[in-house]
Amino acid sequence: MWPHHPVASIFRDMTAEEYAELKDDIREHGIRTPVVLWRGQIVDGRHRGRACEELAVACPSRTIDCEERELPALVWSLNAQRRQDTPGQRAMAAARMATFKNGRPPKTSPPGEVPYPLDTNTRAEVAALAGVGTTTIDRAVRVLRSGDEEVIAKVESAEITINAADAIVRERKAPARVKRDSEVIDVVSPGVRALPKVNITKVRTNALYAIDTQAGILDHYADAPFPDGETCNEWSDLIAKAITRLRKLQRAITSAAGTRPAA
Numbered sequence: 041m042w043p044h045h046p047v048a049s050i051f052r053d054m055t056a057e058e059y060a061e062l063k064d065d066i067r068e069h070g071i072r073t074p075v076v077l078w079r080g081q082i083v084d085g086r087h088r089g090r091a092c093e094e095l096a097v098a099c100p101s102r103t104i105d106c107e108e109r110e111l112p113a114l115v116w117s118l119n120a121q122r123r124q125d126t127p128g129q130r131a132m133a134a135a136r137m138a139t140f141k142n143g144r145p146p147k148t149s150p151p152g153e154v155p156y157p158l159d160t161n162t163r164a165e166v167a168a169l170a171g172v173g174t175t176t177i178d179r180a181v182r183v184l185r186s187g188d189e190e191v192i193a194k195v196e197s198a199e200i201t202i203n204a205a206d207a208i209v210r211e212r213k214a215p216a217r218v219k220r221d222s223e224v225i226d227v228v229s230p231g232v233r234a235l236p237k238v239n240i241t242k243v244r245t246n247a248l249y250a251i252d253t254q255a256g257i258l259d260h261y262a263d264a265p266f267p268d269g270e271t272c273n274e275w276s277d278l279i280a281k282a283i284t285r286l287r288k289l290q291r292a293i294t295s296a297a298g299t300r301p302a303a
Contacts, residue, residue: 128202
């Protein structure tokens with residue numbers, strides 16, 4: 041059987057039930073839609089190819105000739121209309137699509153990880169393709185970046201919504217920040233009386249929570265009507281830059297959790 045090109049996995053895997061129905065249909069009627077190949081690799085129809093192999097039947101195929109950078113859009117057009125996916129499932133596929141540059145994921149990102157924040161144009165483009173808002177795309181990005189396979193699987197099987205999945209991964213990530221440093225130190229300056237003990241973990245956690253809240257508010261308004269005198273693109277770009285600065289501050293605070301004061 042042919043190897044799979046990475047773009048073949050933009051859309052979710054079939055559930056066991058869906059795959060069983062596909063096999064039954066192929067067993068009875070054969071392949072209705074040939075798998076699509078690009079330079080000897082499957083870009084569309086990986087489930088059909090696998091089913092044919094398991095059933096030991098011929099697998100019709102057709103080869104396309106195009107630039108590799110054109111593959112993500114092609115795969116989307118072949119799948120989006122024939123699949124009955126939920127908004128969350130489409131958002132997850134769109135978030136994966138956003139990771140592809142010239143047809144392949146960036147070399148700097150581990151498998152399944154999405155660069156964040158996405159470029160403003162990229163967010164808008166994939167959101168439009170998926171028929172969802174850019175906020176939903178951002179939630180899908182966070183869920184994919186979390187690497188939480190259990191949550192990802194539940195979204196892709198439509199067991200939970202993308203909003204619920206985003207809330208779960210955020211909640212699971214929060215305790216990790218607190219556990220990194222539970223140190224309590226004395227704040228004392230020469231010639232000044234000792235001040236009350238300060239719980240560094242609590243201060244850091246409160247700061248991170250405040251930043252996360254502000255980023256969430258900005259994220260919400262990214263899709264709101266833009267103010268007079270601003271174009272939609274300018275407004276979205278302004279919001280994206282503000283969120284990027286907040287996230288940078290957030291990472292700096294979190295990173296500082298591993299730095300202990302001199303004795």
